[in-house]
Amino acid sequence: MTLSDRKKRVTIKDVAHAARVSTQTVSRVINNVSYVSDETRKRVEEVVEELGYRPSTLARSLIQQRSYTLGIVTYGLKYIGPSRTLNGIADKADQLGYMLLMKELDDFAADSIDEVLDSLLARQVDGILWAVPQIGSNRNWLTNRLASTPVPVLFLTMEPRSGVPSISTDNYQGAVVATQHLLDCGCKRIAHISGPMDWWEAQERKRGWRDTLEKAGMDASEYRCTEGNWSSASGEQAFIQLLSSFPYLDAVFVANDQMALSVLREAHRQGIQVPEKMAVIGFDGIPESAFFYPSLTTISQNPQLIGEQAIQYIVEMIQARQENQPVVITSRFIQPTLIIRESTKPA
Amino acid sequence: MTLSDRKKRVTIKDVAHAARVSTQTVSRVINNVSYVSDETRKRVEEVVEELGYRPSTLARSLIQQRSYTLGIVTYGLKYIGPSRTLNGIADKADQLGYMLLMKELDDFAADSIDEVLDSLLARQVDGILWAVPQIGSNRNWLTNRLASTPVPVLFLTMEPRSGVPSISTDNYQGAVVATQHLLDCGCKRIAHISGPMDWWEAQERKRGWRDTLEKAGMDASEYRCTEGNWSSASGEQAFIQLLSSFPYLDAVFVANDQMALSVLREAHRQGIQVPEKMAVIGFDGIPESAFFYPSLTTISQNPQLIGEQAIQYIVEMIQARQENQPVVITSRFIQPTLIIRESTKPA
DNA sequence: TGCTATTATGTTATCGATAACATGTTATCG
């Protein structure tokens, strides 16, 4: 293929000319609105087919002030969680006829946030999905910026705030269920390996662990908890440290499956039998966790479901705004589920 | 925030009016072209700041026939490989000032391919990255369609074809290295668990295994190979089947790390010591593989690198086309690397 | 039969920006 083979884009004018009608009539045919005689319709359709005409969504978006495109801001795509969410998002968006304009954030400076927001808005997205975990104070920007944003913004994974729409996994409840499960297994000295404590999700999981133990009249002191950074490598470190600060533990609730993987390995190396001597429970429910040795009991999130619900929700918001109707703004939670496998043994 | 608070988009006209100049002058200021007096420039800039004006990329794309947006077609986002590639893509695209319009393909019917292509082209993407693995005959469409596509299309992971630009991991060479490594470890009866054989990548990996064994004068008969579907669950099945058809094996080259995970577990269950009795090598190099028990020797791909190179390459193609210069169309390969860990032991 | 409703199609304005062209003003130089 040489360069000269490049075809010029076929426009509505070309079609109109070839079919000997006005562009408006062509528009009527392709959008199937108003009156067009069968004869004309047929003629236009033939020309469309013949020339391979496809209307420019770009031009359409400009005049209609609506792009059928959603801005997706993600973070940490290299991890499996965010990409599974993205998967759910992509799926549902497609179903509802939306395209996705994607942007991966790599830091939380106010400037880069502004830039990302602006670049999406400049492309007339109809709504924005902020699929970036809440870390430290990286949500403070919204106080100033959100009010002046001309399209709905929906947040995934954040602490509920009144007036801010969000969808999150119920990390706290998940942690409660996990810890309760360990109690039900008869465990008495339950430790925790947390995620990085500036992550809201990590805080919630830890809080669930602490509250449940305290409610059961048990000790949840700080020495019974160490902090990882979600990676398997950090999980190994955290576990080793935990063993030295709290050698008599008989169960660990690990804040994610990746870290749990290396806890299992290290336990095996040190001759600690799982689940007999020590029960282990993870969080996330990655597919591989069923094939760890022993297979891992875990709290399973459904990131695809979150993605789907997110699209559903934001499309509702867009629609409502279009029709000038009020929207109920809520913070929604999705419950994770307990999957019992070999690494814990109910009494 | 009530609905009436929604601000109308600030346009170039608003700025022009407020600064008492023509829209053209505003355009000159924001694009920094041609002559504008310091005084006027300052005044315009102040108004831009004050009104929070951001030019509409949409309108700009329409007139300039260029969107600075790339279409990305992916498949299987729920798996870690594709999303890591996407990560590399997102990163580099951002660096070079491109946005990504994403579409996840879920089947390979000609119709859906046409639709995806059309929807991207309707939004004036400057180029398309086809990041969908080659499976069965799902690349046949390009014969007809590609020639009439007005923008460059770059394929990730496909069999080289003359005239079609592509970037792939060198799966064959990776498999050769893997198999050779097992030979170097002194293994004599080397089995293979392949991916689904309609995947080109799976074929290449198997071919590398077979060729290397035959070259070394060893047997690579069919009974020494079973087929999985990349999942850990299928790996377990494939391994069990393999053990019955080829009980005396002393090494397995597994086509990906997920399947290798369950091979390790099943070996452990059956009391087969790894690496003493049986060496295991994987493919992909997912981060977790370093924390399997035993840690997994594997052929490591760098999907982020592939993503980056892909962006680089397609941007070159776009630029060349813009300037009406010829582009050299090549099929590029990226070499994966061997990572030796505990699951194999060099002699 | 004449009037209104329905059907069919065309014309002009518009979305928000830039390209191409036009025009006026101020330096610069032989």
Added chain:
DNA sequence: CGATAACATGTTATCGATAACATAATAGCA
């Protein structure tokens, strides 16, 4: 000092579509 170049700004056309309005032909009905 007048011609030319450099500077500064404005006007009109354009990208590819749809909205809003206009017009003409046919149909239905009192």
